[in-house]
Amino acid sequence: MVTDSPLLAVRNLQVRFETLRGELQAVNGVDLTIYPGQIVGLIGESGSGKSVTAKSILNVLSTPPGITAGEIWYRERNLLDLSPREMSKIRGQSIAMVSQDPMSSLNPVFTVGEQLRDALLWSEIVQDSTSEPSSWNLIDRFTRAGRRRFRRASAQAVEDLRQVELPAPHQQVKNYPHQLSGGMRQRVLTALAWAGQPDLIIADEPTTALDVTIQAQILMLLQDLVKTRGASILYISHDLGVVAQLCDRVAVMYAGEIVEEADVREIFENPRHPYTEALIRATTMASEDDLVEIPGEVPNMLALPSGCHFWPRCPMMIERCASDTPLLAVVGPNHKSKCAVIHGEWV
């Protein structure tokens, strides 16, 4: 059991988008705590708000949100209070993301080496500069110091690619992303995220686009890097199998809320929310390549059912579920559930 103070503590996170048909509450009151060295899994169906949660931690949502409220504590700082300038020093250096899709997450018109080199350059500039880091340093090939920095970063890029076990890194740095296979690109993305030596990695379904063998390799790589570098991971996925293999702790999201949270063994052996149960059942029944499916319709985020959002699909539903909201309450050691049929606590 980890007892340090948390590395990341998300408190009552709310993210809302303005859409044409009204306001969409993508994330509603999410709490999440990650300790140093811990791997936390965040699982849920697509659209449950897990990616939005991840992106709002780094403040990189591509659709500008109407409102982001709550608190995101990283060490002693609330990220939501930071200026854009301070935030840009957090991104990549303290918290970095390994993206969902290796096909679309690398810039297609720059070589792999150049992208990694720029990340390394920037992290060197941020970390060792006595003055404010300036974007100028990223294009400075005109001064002798600048050229030296470029050479160093280029060499480091090759070294980093070797560390993520990319074959022939010397050649690969000259290639464009489309000349690499999916697995190789995922390795590049991993190297890119580690370039700033962050202590928290947010991995947003890094393996979905890959075949099973490569998935396993990438997961091994992540675990290795955590062990050797002592970082934490927030692992976002809809794949329970992967989460079971990799994570220490699991939070389950449904319709923008966390519905169950526990240590990994506890949640698989003793799930205390019907949604988690359904997920586990679906995973064990499905063959390896199949998408996990749960009976019933994915909720319409613009018109969520009242009460517990899961009741229309819930086998354990009682009358009160459709009108009253359940609490996220303690149901066991380090174990919380948002099912009031189980624990009897309503708002």
Place this chain on the structure above:
Amino acid sequence: MRILRFLIKRLLYLIPIMIGLITITFVLMNVIPSNPVRLAIGPQASMETEERVRRQFGLDRPVWEQYILYYERMLRGDLGRSLVTRRPVVDDLQRRIPASVELAIVGMFIGVALGLALGVLSAVHRDKLIDHASRVAAISGVSIPAFFLSLLAQLILGSALALFPITGRISFEVDPPSAVTGLYLLDSLLTGNLAALRSAAHHLILPAFTLSIPILALTARLTRSGMLDVLSQDYVMNARAAAGLPERIAIYKYALKNALIATVSQIGLGFGALLNGSVLVETVFDWPGLGLYTVTAAINQDIQPIVGTTIVTGFMFVIINILTDLTYRILDPRIEV
């Protein structure tokens, strides 16, 4: 090698296009209701002369024979003779093409440079004042008739404020630079003729700027939408979220290159607008280029120069499009050229 193969393929495709174009112009010459021979020899000439000229040009032969003869002429580089200038069309074109090319290059340059800047600013500051202002400016730029904008420029900047000369390519007091390329700016630089350089540049500003407006508008628009498209891509988010790069670099280095490639891929449209615009701008500014030549010929029902310019501009337009395609292919590493 791949580039060479691409070039050869596209250049081969030029052949059917030119055959088609020559056919179209042949059809045009044969539907013309007026009597070209009579127009050429003048109303005083006798019937005998008309008959002789008719035979001389093979106009008494069947249409398909004339069609063959027409190709023969084209292959010899004979585009006929202008009724107005009384010179072979080819000579006229040679004299006028440099003027148009100079105007077009400068206009294109101004338009693309300003358009890119405006488009990028617009996208980066989306929905802010500068975005709204530049979008309104861009849509106004494609909406204002080129001839009207030319007139306004003459009226305000030329007459009222007297900042620029109103018409012509160079002042009468100044001798044009000795012809090397035919481009006055370049020639006067090459020959060190500063007086000519100043006068030529002074004369060039108004028409070039007027001509650049639709290009500017188009480029701004393409760049804005290309940039917005790129900015919403995962890899831009990822450049910040994974690599931690500052926003400025993520935008101006990483996103911009993608957006530029997208803009270049469509800039051929801009050349079309440029060639269309030059007809009107040259007319208003009395600029001795291809456009003015076409208009003068059209007004005088002088069909040979019109056919000549149609074929030549068609040829240039296709070549320009091949070149922009080529540039695009070289710029974009995703395309295996």
Place this chain on the structure above:
Amino acid sequence: MIQSDLSGDAERSRNGFLTQDQRDILRIFLRNRLSVLGLGIVVFWIVFAFIGPALAPFPPQQMDFVHKLSPPSAAHPLGTDWLGRDVLSRLLHGTSITLLIGVIPIAIAIVIGVPTGAIAGYFGGRVETLIMRTADIFLSVPALILAIAVTAALGPSLVNAMIAVSVVWWPWYTRLIHSQALSLSKRVFVEAAIGLGASHRAIIIRHLLPNMASSIFVRGSLDLGFAVLTMAGLGFIGMGAQAPSPEWGLAVSLGRRFMPEFWWISVFPGLAIFSVVLGFNLLGDGIRDAMDPEIRGR
């Protein structure tokens, strides 16, 4: 995620006489102030095309040599020209011509382009090659230059200018429809119709065309401004409307001789052309943005 939720919802809820999708289109269109401004300008000019001649204070051809070349005043709000004709009256009388000669060539281009494009895309093979290569040839010359050549060959007149603009414009529609027909004919419902033995004609008319209507509409509305510009340009260089027509491009051109002292003769018709084209372009952009599902999601 957001988008899939929205479209799912669109299938479900239909109430009133507009579908959810149509209401979205309308809402996006109305939300954009510039589009509404464009609609306003276009409606304004269409109204004037109808009632303008009745409102005009003078007959368009009435000369008044005493008051020729007089600047804007109470009697002649936009001044008079070199024959003493009232510029405002001529402007009002020219409205319908200017609008019509923009609309007609586009209509003709659609009439030629849609069937040729649909045939090329649906049948493929040699017909396709023939049609599409012909279209390429017409597109290989910049529009205005080809239009000048065609008008000059036919003899300068308003009708011939419209023919010329249609001749240079149809290939754009052929291309648009060709690519759409190509992708549509591979869709399940078309293949099903073929399997059921529907005639080619019926498939093109009943299955392809209705699905292409919105893109034809969008493209057409985007092209209107361009067509007005091109026609005005032809008028300006003397290849379009002929004197004494009050067509605006011609009016700008004839007034040029009196620049810069008597600027109003050219400037007001020029401004009028600008505003019509601006209106069409704003409207066209608004329609495209509202109907393009990709932009709509944003």
